[in-house]
Each structure stands twice: as C-alpha cells, then as structure tokens.
Amino acid sequence: MRMLCSSTLIGEFFVIGFAGLVAMKDDSLAMSTVWTVCGVAMLLSVLLCGMVTRPGGVQLGWALQIGLIASGFFVPVMFVLGAVFAVLWWASVHYGRKVDDIKARWAESQGAQATAGPDAA
Numbered sequence: 132m133r134m135l136c137s138s139t140l141i142g143e144f145f146v147i148g149f150a151g152l153v154a155m156k157d158d159s160l161a162m163s164t165v166w167t168v169c170g171v172a173m174l175l176s177v178l179l180c181g182m183v184t185r186p187g188g189v190q191l192g193w194a195l196q197i198g199l200i201a202s203g204f205f206v207p208v209m210f211v212l213g214a215v216f217a218v219l220w221w222a223s224v225h226y227g228r229k230v231d232d233i234k235a236r237w238a239e240s241q242g243a244q245a246t247a248g249p250d251a252a
Contacts, residue, residue: 132227136192137180139223143199143216144176150206160205172198189224196220 151169154160175195182188196217203210 132224132231133183135223135227135230136183136189136220139216139219140176140180140183140192140195142219143195144173146212146216147172147176147199150202150209150212153206153208157205192220192224 147169151165154165154169155162172195175191179188179192179195182191196213199216200210200213203213
C-alpha cells in the first residue's frame, strides 16, 4: 500500500505546485497566500508518504484529497484534477491493501515451507 499511496502523493505534489503557478496569475489572490497554502499542501503530500502506514495516515490523505478538490474554487481545473486524484487515492489504498494481504500470505506460505523442510513435499 505504501508504494502506491506514495506514488499518488508525489504526483499530487507536482500538481499542487503547478496549480500554484496558475493561481499566481489571478489578480484577486495574494502571491504570499497562494504559496503559503500551496507550500503547506506540498509539504503535507511529501510528509504523508512516510505516514501512510501509520494510524491516521490514510485519513490525512483523504483530507488532502478534499482540499485538492476544494482548490477548484480558485483554480477551476482542480475540480477535475482533484477528483482524479481522489479516485487514484482510493485505488491506491484499496488495491494496496489487497497487495499487502497477498504478500503476507505468500510470505507465510514460504515460511511454512521453510520450516517443514525439503523432504515435506
């Protein structure tokens, strides 16, 4: 799960940065505010890469997805990109857990074969 979720979060890091560049062109937004919000969101996306498997990591990831979608009020294309990344986040968590379960069962079966010895087959 960690690898899939981290890949999604790193992709979001770049999208947030590019959205900041687009938001900079809006005269109604202060550049310092744009980069403060984008910087915090970019930092959160990187920090979440290491926190995904810890308690609350997935929930913080969902909060980031909601924030990404909400940023569409300032950069309209972010409604679409935020929704795409929310789907990617769901898939990363859902299928990542399945892969982790399969890996654990495989490792368990390999451990059982190793303790039984080569003559057990």
